[in-house]
Amino acid sequence: MSKKSVIGLLAVALLAGASYYVVKHGIPGRHAPAHRGAPAQTVAAQTAQMQTWQPAMELVGELRASKGADLALQVSGIVQSLSFESGDTVQAGAPLLRLVADDQIAKLDSLKATAELNVLILKRDTEQLKIKAVSQATVDNDEANLKNAKALVAQQQALVAQYSLTAAFAGRLGIRGVDLGQYLSAGTTIVTLQALDPLFADFFVPQQFFGRLKVGQPAKVKVDSFPGQEFAAIVSAINAKVESGSRNVKVRAELKNPQGRLVPGMFAKVALEIDAAEKFVTLPQTAIVSNPYGSTVFVLDKGADGTGLVARETFVKLGQARGDFVAIVSGLKEGETVVVAGQIKLRNGTPVVIDNNNIPEAKLDPKVSD
Numbered sequence: 548m549s550k551k552s553v554i555g556l557l558a559v560a561l562l563a564g565a566s567y568y569v570v571k572h573g574i575p576g577r578h579a580p581a582h583r584g585a586p587a588q589t590v591a592a593q594t595a596q597m598q599t600w601q602p603a604m605e606l607v608g609e610l611r612a613s614k615g616a617d618l619a620l621q622v623s624g625i626v627q628s629l630s631f632e633s634g635d636t637v638q639a640g641a642p643l644l645r646l647v648a649d650d651q652i653a654k655l656d657s658l659k660a661t662a663e664l665n666v667l668i669l670k671r672d673t674e675q676l677k678i679k680a681v682s683q684a685t686v687d688n689d690e691a692n693l694k695n696a697k698a699l700v701a702q703q704q705a706l707v708a709q710y711s712l713t714a715a716f717a718g719r720l721g722i723r724g725v726d727l728g729q730y731l732s733a734g735t736t737i738v739t740l741q742a743l744d745p746l747f748a749d750f751f752v753p754q755q756f757f758g759r760l761k762v763g764q765p766a767k768v769k770v771d772s773f774p775g776q777e778f779a780a781i782v783s784a785i786n787a788k789v790e791s792g793s794r795n796v797k798v799r800a801e802l803k804n805p806q807g808r809l810v811p812g813m814f815a816k817v818a819l820e821i822d823a824a825e826k827f828v829t830l831p832q833t834a835i836v837s838n839p840y841g842s843t844v845f846v847l848d849k850g851a852d853g854t855g856l857v858a859r860e861t862f863v864k865l866g867q868a869r870g871d872f873v874a875i876v877s878g879l880k881e882g883e884t885v886v887v888a889g890q891i892k893l894r895n896g897t898p899v900v901i902d903n904n905n906i907p908e909a910k911l912d913p914k915v916s917d
Contacts, residue, residue, distance in 0.1 A: 587855070587898040590889035591906040592847055597881045598829045600869060603767075603818040608750025610770070612811040613801075614716050614742035620646065622709045623733045626725055631738070633722045641714040644725070644737060648710035655703040662696035669693050718742040719807060743807045748780055750817045751795035759821050760785050766800045767818040770809060778802050778809070780817070827866060827874035831909035834887040835865065835873060844879065845886040845893050847901075856901070858886065858893040871909035 624646030631643045669689040675681040714720075721739035725731060748768050752760060764782040780802035789796045800817065802809075836843045844863055847856045866874030879885070886893065888906050893899070 585897060587900045588858075588889065588892045589900050589902050590845075590858075590886045590893070591903050592884050592886050592899075592901045593831060593834070593903075593909075595828050595830055595875065595879050595881055595883050595885055597826055598872070599824050599826050600867070600874065601820050601824045602822050602867075603820050604752065604756065606750045606752065606817045606819060608748050608815045608817050610768075610809055610811050610813040610815050611747040611749055612718070612741040612743065613745050613747060614718065615740070615811055616715060617736045617739050618643070618712060618715070619734050619736050620644075620709065620712055620731065621733055622646070622706075623731060624648065624710060626727050626729050626731060629723070629725075629727055631720055631723070633720065633738075635720045637714045637717065637720060637740070639714055639716045642711065643714060643720075644712040646710040646731065648707055651703070651707050651710065655700065655707055658696065658700045658703050662693065662700050665689065665693040665696045712737060714740060716740070716742055741811050743810065744804045745801050746804045746809055746811065747783070748800045748802060748815050748817055750798055750800070750815070750819075751790070751793065752798050752819065754789045754794045754796055756821065757789070757796050760796070760798060765820045767820075768800070768802055769816045769818075770813050772813065773808065777818075778804075782819075827876075828879055828881050829872045829874055830879070830885055831871055831887050832868060832873045833871075833909075834885050834890075835863075836860075836890050845890050846879070847884040847886065847899060850898065856884075856899050858895065858897045858899055860893075860895055 626644060627647045628645045629643070630641075630645075631637065637643070669686070669692075672681050672686050672689050676683065676686050718740050719742075721741070723738050725735070725737050731737070748766070760782065762782055762785065766780040766782060768778040768780050769776070770778075780800035782798060783801040784799040786797040798819075800819075830844065834844050836845070841862050842865055843860050845858045845860050848859050849855070850857050861878055863878035864876040866876045868874070884901075886899070887909075
């Protein structure tokens with residue numbers, strides 16, 4: 548074996564031995580047992596508690612109206628009347644706008660008169676047919692003329708209706724985009740109409756979770772406009788395909804919005820509940836000491852003489868974080884007392900005194916004002 552190989556093997560052995568020593572005994576100097584008679588350090592401490600957490604995926608999405616449309620007309624013309632103001636709440640069928648349509652209305656009246664005349668002609672010829680004064684062909688022709696006249700009336704009525712705008716469904720109007728007397732081209736957006744209750748939250752879920760999705764699944768929605776508030780939602784639809792580019796599946800959740808506080812287009816954070824609730828030993832995140840070689844906490848034990856408390860550093864494996872808390876997967880038992888503030892003054896064996904008067908309360912769902 549070459550000299551370089553021997554040196555390399557010795558270096559690996561030394562590194563492995565050093566890592567084992569750090570894990571077993573801590574960093575020399577910092578984690579060495581405290582000397583007898585060392586002064587007690589004041590720390591804040593809390594008991595590790597068991598909490599039941601509902602597993603959830605944190606996703607981002609967008610709010611959409613259950614019904615929404617930018618209202619426009621199929622024909623061009625000059626605005627004759629406006630029956631709404633920006634921001635109005637309207638019912639389905641409410642009149643909103645009318646264009647000048649005098650010539651179309653006049654034509655409709657003319658066609659109605661023709662249809663009424665055809666009714667009279669058919670009635671007269673039908674009576675004449677009874678005494679053989681006219682032929683059956685004449686009556687048949689009268690019936691055809693009446694049907695044609697009625698069809699022309701219906702066609703013109705539909706055309707006249709295109710000069711009026713009504714609300715297609717109940718909802719809230721946006722900002723009006725036209726004024727009285729303005730000329731409108733066909734297709735010009737007049738106002739947006741949005742149904743605000745219920746709303747939809749559309750978001751994407753990675754395809755590996757597709758099998759864990761189902762309609763009726765509960766979710767919680769948060770928006771920046773109302774910090775600290777959650778809006779309950781229910782999964783109402785799951786897309787029938789996975790997006791080929793992102794390999795995500797689109798999911799839609801429905802949420803109630805009776806006061807209209809939320810509006811379509813808002814950016815939303817969606818917490819989708821998956822699987823069953825789980826129990827974890829939890830600690831405030833301030834209790835965790837992060838090191839290059841792992842995460843540790845200081846557990847408080849009784850002193851050797853059975854009185855007082857001493858610090859003992861132990862490695863822990865962390866799970867998910869929620870609010871001010873973090874789950875401890877291994878390395879800690881429920882009920883153990885753990886230092887949550889003042890760890891920088893401690894090493895293994897340091898005597899401690901607990902003072903919790905000046906530490907804030909840890910919360911699962913802290914608010915901005917907390």
